[in-house]
Amino acid sequence: MLIKRPADIAPSEITPRALFDGRRDFIRTAGLGLGAALIGAGLPPAARAAGHGGQPLGPLVKSPYSTSEKLNDYSDITGYCNFYEFGTDKSDPARNAHRLKTRPWTVSIEGLVNKPKTLAIEDVLKLAPLEERIYRLRCVEAWSMVIPWVGFPLSALLKQVEPLGSAKYVEFTTLADPQTMPGVRSGVLDWPYVEGLRLDEAMHPLTLIAVGLYGEVLPNQNGAPMRLVVPWKYGFKSAKSIVKIRFTDKEPVSSWTRAASREYGFYSNVNPDVDHPRWSQARERRLGEFTKRKTLMFNGYGDQVASLYTGMDLQKNF
Numbered sequence: 053m054l055i056k057r058p059a060d061i062a063p064s065e066i067t068p069r070a071l072f073d074g075r076r077d078f079i080r081t082a083g084l085g086l087g088a089a090l091i092g093a094g095l096p097p098a099a100r101a102a103g104h105g106g107q108p109l110g111p112l113v114k115s116p117y118s119t120s121e122k123l124n125d126y127s128d129i130t131g132y133c134n135f136y137e138f139g140t141d142k143s144d145p146a147r148n149a150h151r152l153k154t155r156p157w158t159v160s161i162e163g164l165v166n167k168p169k170t171l172a173i174e175d176v177l178k179l180a181p182l183e184e185r186i187y188r189l190r191c192v193e194a195w196s197m198v199i200p201w202v203g204f205p206l207s208a209l210l211k212q213v214e215p216l217g218s219a220k221y222v223e224f225t226t227l228a229d230p231q232t233m234p235g236v237r238s239g240v241l242d243w244p245y246v247e248g249l250r251l252d253e254a255m256h257p258l259t260l261i262a263v264g265l266y267g268e269v270l271p272n273q274n275g276a277p278m279r280l281v282v283p284w285k286y287g288f289k290s291a292k293s294i295v296k297i298r299f300t301d302k303e304p305v306s307s308w309t310r311a312a313s314r315e316y317g318f319y320s321n322v323n324p325d326v327d328h329p330r331w332s333q334a335r336e337r338r339l340g341e342f343t344k345r346k347t348l349m350f351n352g353y354g355d356q357v358a359s360l361y362t363g364m365d366l367q368k369n370f
């Protein structure tokens with residue numbers, strides 16, 4: 053985000069990339085020959101139309117929280133990524149993340165809890181019914197996408213460890229493996245990538261642990277095997293490839309706040325009235341569209357989440 057400002061992303065850059073990714077998808081799908089019939093019956097027609105070469109997840113429960121907006125293409129969602137551990141260019145994660153080893157994988161849940169636990173990813177997947185949640189994602193760089201995630205509410209995971217009354221925040225730490233992640237060998241951020249939420253934000257029913265998209269297992273570049281999705285906040289809050297969750301009584305310091313505290317605050321709620329110091333947040337470009345859209349307060353999730361911030365000055369708590 054320090055590297056690539058929205059003004060730097062010319063429409064001409066998008067088209068060749070989409071073509072490139074389209075071609076790769078074709079090769080992958082043809083090679084593995086996964087039939088559409090294998091994919092969960094709960095998916096919308098666009099998602100059911102064709103497999104994308106990943107392992108199908110299902111059956112999936114439909115969520116009342118899903119938007120009915122047009123989905124972004126699989127190639128945009130998996131080819132235009134921010135995952136700085138794999139490089140800062142939008143196409144770097146798709147190119148490099150095949151090196152990420154997602155098995156074995158464990159996540160430890162610790163800190164101010166009664167029952168700290170380390171869970172294998174296989175057990176995480178059994179905690180709750182998998183849902184399809186179609187959410188808007190708004191990046192702080194002023195672009196957005198609509199993504200059909202597969203996952204379950206983070207609250208189902210957090211309840212496992214019985215948080216203490218003194219726990220006020222939840223901190224998420226993600227994998228930092230210099231062997232497989234070229235970005236971790238560079239100094240672009242302080243690794244590991246850390247993010248945080250207030251406990252009530254973490255427990256909110258919209259807050260998701262995503263383990264898949266488009267009905268299939270999460271591609272590595274999107275944060276496999278488990279990542280956070282907090283749809284009313286800028287995308288950087290949605291930490292990828294989580295290995296540790298810690299309950300604390302102090303506000304966690306995220307990697308982006310550490311890198312530039314004037315630019316990236318703790319709350320990071322999508323807010324068209326609070327500009328980034330270097331660019332406006334009033335509008336956004338939906339990938340695949342050329343006319344900019346107006347950015348909505350809380351990314352359009354205000355009905356569900358505005359009450360979390362009653363009485364707070366959102367200019368100060370940006």
Ligand SMILES: Nc1nc2c(c(=O)[nH]1)N[C@H]1C(S)=C(S)[C@@H](COP(=O)(O)O)O[C@H]1N2
Binds near residue numbers: 189192245273293
């Ligand atoms: N570990 C980790 N998580 C991360 C990032 C990152 O660089 N590293 N980038 C964030 C940013 S800036 C965005 S916009 C979203 C992008 O998610 P997507 O590529 O699946 O759309 O991931 C977030 N999670």
Ligand SMILES: [Mo]
Binds near residue numbers: 134286288
């Ligand atoms: Mo982002």
